[in-house]
Amino acid sequence: xxxxxxxxxxxxxxxxxxxxxxxxxxxxxxxxxxxxxxxxxxxxxxxxxxxxxxxxxxxxxxxxxxxxxxxxxxxxx
Numbered sequence: 084x085x086x087x088x089x090x091x092x093x094x095x096x097x098x099x100x101x102x103x104x105x106x107x108x109x110x111x112x113x114x115x116x117x118x119x120x121x122x123x124x125x126x127x128x129x130x131x132x133x134x135x136x137x138x139x140x141x142x143x144x145x146x147x148x149x150x151x152x153x154x155x156x157x158x159x160x
Contacts, residue, residue, distance in 0.1 A: 095132025099140075107140050109147035112154055119145070123158040 099107075109115070118126050118133075118141055125145055128138045148154040 097132060097134040097137055099137040100134055104137075107137075107144040109144040109151065110153065112148060115141070115145050115148055115154065119158075121158065123155060 107114070118131055120126055125142050128135065131138075133141060145154065149156050
């Protein structure tokens, strides 16, 4: 049986691996906001396409930025 085109999902590549980035700076809020939802939650790997290593680094950087009051915990509309 042939697979439907709907069943085949394109694998997302990690943006940090492509750019060979080993560390993220928590003070770079504009880069971190790309990986947050509209409500301010950290987006999961399956949506952003980041690898497990960089997802952990990303979540720690977002948490540090929130703790330093550079970024809000929840975004108000």
